[in-house]
Amino acid sequence: MDAATHAKAAARPNTEDYHHRGYLTKQGRVVKSWKKRYFVLKNGSLFYYKSPDDVVPLGQMTLFRARCEFTGSNPQNTIHRFAIVTPDRTLHIQSSDMAELKEWALVIQKAAILETRAKGTCPPLTFQTNDYEPEPQQAHVEDGAGAHSDDNSD
Secondary structure, rough: OOHHHHHHHHHOOOOOOOOEEEEEEEEEEOOOEEEEEEEEEEEEEEEOOOOOOOOOOEEEEEEOEEEEEEEEOOOOOOOOEHHHHEOOOEEEEEEEEEHHHHHHHHHHHHHHHHHHHOOOOOOOOOOOOOOOOOOOOOOOOOOOOOOOOOOOOO
């Protein structure tokens, strides 16, 4: 590796810090059925396999300019879904465990930000504090006095 390539690699945010793996259920691209897959997040991409023993992924999604969108839960609150949206593709994911789904969405979003920043197309993240504190709300309680008047003075 020459000095310029080494310097470029050193300047790149470390997307390897966002490794994550486990089972989720994904919706098929063509046939819209749901299939349980083993997902691996590494190096700015999300790979999915039939099982953890597989060497060749069934598919992959680069997280460049990706965002996660929660898409809902069923009425029984037993299935929770989110979508990973990129300019080229949308991948629909579901889990029966909301905490697991939130964890995946968080690590995917962090990896997506790093991958997008690494390619130089995402401005640095900035956080602003908000010094505004809203006035405390005054509780308004009707005591019933004057609410109903029996005299016809109007």
